[in-house]
Amino acid sequence: MTRRRTPRAILLAATGALLVASGCRPQTEAPRPPASGEVAAAPASAQAQAFTVPATRPREDGAAEYVDAPRYDASNVAGLAPGASSPEAAVVHYLASRVRRDDRYREVMTQYCKGDCAENLAEHDTWKFRAFRLVSRQPDDAGGWWIEAWFEIEFEGGVDSGSDEFTVVKAADGYRIVEVPT
Numbered sequence: 001m002t003r004r005r006t007p008r009a010i011l012l013a014a015t016g017a018l019l020v021a022s023g024c025r026p027q028t029e030a031p032r033p034p035a036s037g038e039v040a041a042a043p044a045s046a047q048a049q050a051f052t053v054p055a056t057r058p059r060e061d062g063a064a065e066y067v068d069a070p071r072y073d074a075s076n077v078a079g080l081a082p083g084a085s086s087p088e089a090a091v092v093h094y095l096a097s098r099v100r101r102d103d104r105y106r107e108v109m110t111q112y113c114k115g116d117c118a119e120n121l122a123e124h125d126t127w128k129f130r131a132f133r134l135v136s137r138q139p140d141d142a143g144g145w146w147i148e149a150w151f152e153i154e155f156e157g158g159v160d161s162g163s164d165e166f167t168v169v170k171a172a173d174g175y176r177i178v179e180v181p182t
Helices: 007-021 087-100 104-108 116-125
Strands: 056-058 064-066 128-139 145-155 158-171 174-179
Touching: 087 104, 087 128, 087 145, 087 158, 087 174, 104 174, 116 174, 128 158
Parallel strands: none
Antiparallel strands: 056 064, 064 128, 128 145, 145 158, 158 174
């Protein structure tokens, strides 16, 4: 399925221009994430738990659905910090950090997180992330990836869950999240 150019894609194209101007060079074509089952290396400081990109199968909408993606929660994210070696690793790194309630999620964010992105991060600060798992991936029309994740949060005295997409781009030093969902 071909997505039309949305305001989000236009924003991502502008973000890509900012990345290039700062010395980061997003790829002009959709980058190839590690193959299903390929291990994404973690930084030396976070070797406690390896991360493997889950296998995928095609969906009718053009996305690739993760097969048997693990569910993560407070019981299994203590050493989980796979870094920015793949779009999936960046999203897992972000969400594991949010479940642990530490600041390591910043390691996989673009430095150009302003406007809606900054507002969404501030909203995430008010949530208590309880669990998550990867759902699907799809290349976007700006050369990055949409990584859909399911997550469960505590918010305003209740518990809510659902899935939404993170937008990830390739930069010179790995994959960076440029947009988080709310």
